[in-house]
Amino acid sequence: xxxxxxxxxxxxxxxxxxxxxxxxxxxxxxxxxxxxxxxxxxxxxxxxxxxxxxxxxxxxxxxxxxxxxxxxxxxxxxxxxxxxxxxxxxxxxxxxxxxxxxxxxxxxxxxxxxxxxxxxxxxxxxxxxxxxxxxxxxxxxxxxxxxxxxxxxxxxxxxxxxxxxxxxxxxxxxxxxxxxxxxxxxxxxxxxxxxxxxxxxxxxxxxxxxxxxxxxxxxxxxxxxxxxxxxxxxxxxxxxxxxxxxxxxxxxxxxxxxxxxxxxxxxxxxxxxxxxxxxxxxxxxxxxxxxxxxxxxxxxxxxxxxxxxxxxxxxxxxxxxxxxxxxxxxxxxxxxxxxxxxxxxxxxxxxxxxxxxxxxxxxxxxxxxxxxxxxxxxxxxxxxxxxxxxxxxxxxxxxxxxxxxxxxxxxxxxxxxxxxxxxxxxxxxxxxxxxxxxxxxxxxxxxxxxxxxxxxxxxxxxxxxxxxxxxxx
Numbered sequence: 001x002x003x004x005x006x007x008x009x010x011x012x013x014x015x016x017x018x019x020x021x022x023x024x025x026x027x028x029x030x031x032x033x034x035x036x037x038x039x040x041x042x043x044x045x046x047x048x049x050x051x052x053x054x055x056x057x058x059x060x061x062x063x064x065x066x067x068x069x070x071x072x073x074x075x076x077x078x079x080x081x082x083x084x085x086x087x088x089x090x091x092x093x094x095x096x097x098x099x100x101x102x103x104x105x106x107x108x109x110x111x112x113x114x115x116x117x118x119x120x121x122x123x124x125x126x127x128x129x130x131x132x133x134x135x136x137x138x139x140x141x142x143x144x145x146x147x148x149x150x151x152x153x154x155x156x157x158x159x160x161x162x163x164x165x166x167x168x169x170x171x172x173x174x175x176x177x178x179x180x181x182x183x184x185x186x187x188x189x190x191x192x193x194x195x196x197x198x199x200x201x202x203x204x205x206x207x208x209x210x211x212x213x214x215x216x217x218x219x220x221x222x223x224x225x226x227x228x229x230x231x232x233x234x235x236x237x238x239x240x241x242x243x244x245x246x247x248x249x250x251x252x253x254x255x256x257x258x259x260x261x262x263x264x265x266x267x268x269x270x271x272x273x274x275x276x277x278x279x280x281x282x283x284x285x286x287x288x289x290x291x292x293x294x295x296x297x298x299x300x301x302x303x304x305x306x307x308x309x310x311x312x313x314x315x316x317x318x319x320x321x322x323x324x325x326x327x328x329x330x331x332x333x334x335x336x337x338x339x340x341x342x343x344x345x346x347x348x349x350x351x352x353x354x355x356x357x358x359x360x361x362x363x364x365x366x367x368x369x370x371x372x373x374x375x376x377x378x379x380x381x382x383x384x385x386x387x388x389x390x391x392x393x394x395x396x397x398x399x400x401x402x403x404x405x406x407x408x409x410x411x412x413x414x415x416x417x418x419x420x421x422x423x424x425x426x427x428x429x430x431x432x433x434x435x436x437x438x439x440x441x442x443x444x445x446x447x448x449x450x451x452x453x454x455x456x457x458x459x460x461x462x463x464x465x466x467x468x469x470x471x472x473x
Contacts, residue, residue: 140152160194160195160196161196162196162197162198162199162200163195163196163197163198163200164200165200168200168203168207169207171195172192172195172203172204172207173207173211175188175191175192176188176207176208176211176226177211179222179226180211180215180219180222183222185225185226185229185230186229188226188229188230189229189230189233189234192204192230192234193233193234197234201234201235201239202235202238202239202240202242202243202246203243203246204230204234204235204239204243205227205230205235205239205240205243205244205247206243206244206246206247206250208223208226208227209223209227209243209247209265209268210247210250210254211223212268213254213257213258213261213264213265214257214258216357216359217357217359218359220264220267220268223268224268224271224272224275227240227272227275227277228272228275228277231277237277237278237279240272240277240278241278241279241282244268244269244272244278244282247265247268248265248286248292248295248298248299249295251265251292251294251295251298252292252294255294261294261298262294262295262297262298262301263297263298263301265298266297266298266299266300266301266302266305267301267302267305269282269283269298269299269302270301270302270305270306270309273302273306274306274309283299283302283303283306286299328363331358331360331363331366332366332370334358335358335366335367335370336370338351338354338355338367339351339367339370339371339374341354342386342390343374343383343386346386348389348390348393351390352393352394352397352399355367355394355399356399361401361404362404364399364400364401364404364408365404365405365407365408365411366408367400367408368391368400368404368405368407368408368409369408369411369412371387371390371391371408372387372408372409372412372430372433373412373419374387375387375429375433376419376423376426376429376430376433377422377423384429384432384433384436388433388436388437388440388442391405391437391442392440392441392442395441395442405442405443406443406447409434409443409447409450410447410450412430413450413451413452416430416452420454427452427453427454430451430452431451431453434447434448434451435448
């Protein structure tokens with residue numbers, strides 16, 4: 001037998017390529033190297049011909065393909081691949097030929113892929129589509145059993161429920177109070193137009209007037225302007241008449257909080273008639289039908305104002321223009337009149353009330369300036385003493401702040417040179433006034449030391465030796 005094998009080996013020498021098997025792992029190469037060398041020519045101890053060798057090669061190729069399928073599910077596109085002629089190609093990115101590697105791949109893709117959401121972000125329960133997607137107009141199917149022809153002409157609108165009485169004051173009161181701050185009637189019109197007032201429409205003027213009764217004169221002027229602008233876009237003339245009727249009925253309750261309510265409501269009625277909000281026959285309609293004394297006083301006040309308007313009185317400005325809306329020249333005139341009235345009456349409380357009614361706390365330095373100038377131009381001690389008492393009272397009650405007081409004195413210090421042209425003793429009087437103001441606690445020591453003093457050089461008599469002395473007066 002040995003001699004037969006040796007004879008066969010001499011007849012069929014083994015080439016170098018047959019010594020390597022790229023389809024087997026390292027363990028298989030080490031364990032069965034001799035077997036693999038002769039596997040082409042012998043199977044189960046039988047010598048094979050050339051046809052049996054081709055069958056064996058086909059089996060090896062099939063086994064290599066199975067190994068590639070198994071590796072492709074783990075390393076998709078990165079493992080070994082098989083070329084068209086059956087040869088193994090290592091390190092290439094050839095996609096696996098078997099479709100089962102994609103269909104049956106249930107392994108995690110952690111760390112792989114581009115990280116995009118599934119279905120482009122349009123997947124998930126209860127999701128109609130990806131974010132930002134705009135759908136076209138849906139066409140109604142006329143063959144639908146639930147199709148209704150009336151749906152084609154439907155118009156959908158936002159319905160605002162009518163405002164209830166319990167929520168009326170909570171909603172409208174902040175709007176009116178905010179209007180007293182900014183004074184923009186267009187904003188109020190827009191806000192009220194967005195509310196469904198319903199039957200509470202006629203309550204808006206009465207609420208605005210009742211709030212203005214406890215406010216300042218400038219805010220009453222704003223209320224009259226608001227009523228004129230609301231009539232038409234939001235309210236009708238009948239709503240205005242119903243609102244003022246309710247105000248006249250509520251006068252006994254309004255007098256408890258505002259004693260002057262009858263006169264003020266009468267002024268509002270006269271202003272409304274002047275602005276053509278109320279008819280001219282509105283007041284005449286109450287003749288002979290009024291039992292309440294407050295209502296009668298209010299209507300009489302309105303009738304008197306309307307009669308005076310025929311003689312030239314401007315009812316459209318009866319409340320005046322409050323605050324900084326007035327010109328500076330007008331404010332200066334009112335300050336001078338206030339000071340002259342105080343000098344004649346000596347009532348500091350009335351002067352304080354008038355100064356508050358001007359509603360110009362930022363302009364109180366002008367009051368201090370005019371008061372000091374009045375003292376400098378006066379000839380007696382009475383004016384100086386009364387002005388000191390008034391400034392002391394206003395400073396103690398904080399009507400005039402420390403900054404406004406300081407600014408008024410500093411303005412006099414700056415203009416004393418021009419004032420001295422008309423008043424020769426201005427420096428001397430100012431020095432006395434400043435010293436007494438410091439003693440009474442109206443100003444501090446720093447403001448007192450800033451007071452200018454005019455120096456004068458004079459030669460004394462010959463008995464003094466002709467010494468030059470500096471004296472201030």
